[in-house]
Amino acid sequence: MLTRILVPIDLAEPQMTKLAIDYAETLAKAFHSEIRLVNVQSLTPIKFLDYLPQDFDENIKRGLEGELASVAAHLSLPPTHVTTALLFGPIYQTIIEEAERWKSDLIVLCSHRPGMDRFLIGSNANAVTRHATCPVLIVR
Structure with missing residues (x-):
């Protein structure tokens, strides 16, 4: 039985985000599951910090948390069944x-159709599938 569904989303890709969320929401309704929307951001390289305003990270974090909350608000699940997390680090x-x-x-996530760049450098969806300890549903 599914009780907890993790949905990593890319806020820069709204169409892909919607596809993954629609699948996860359908499953969550069927199994009365909780959904956790997660957005992972890469850390700002140290060499750029001298060129950015001091509050750059905080402003970015607030903006992304707002976007994540907006996506979560559009789910038709009880608010007690939806959580969000903005995380920083290597994506997969x-x-x-x-x-x-x-x-x-x-884990329900969306993936681009593989292109040559994906074959050369790999994809996060592929890495998550290979290394996750729970089942992974990839939506294309």
Whole structure:
């Protein structure tokens, strides 16, 4: 039975985000599951910090948390069944760590169609699928 569904989303890709969320929401309704929307951001490289305003990270964090909350607000699940997390770090490793920490039963994520760049450098969806300890549903 699915009780906890982790949904990593890319806020810069609203169409892909909607696809993954629609699948996760359908499953959550069927199984009365909780959904956790997660957005993972890379850390700002240290060499750029001298060129950014002091409050840059805080402003970015507030903006992203607002966007994440807006996406969560559009779900038709009870608010007690939806949580969000804005995380920072390497994308696929952070997703896997969050899935284990939150004790996810399933990870639902969307992936681009593979192109040559994906074959050369790999994709986060592929890495999550290979390393996750719970089932992964990839939506294309």
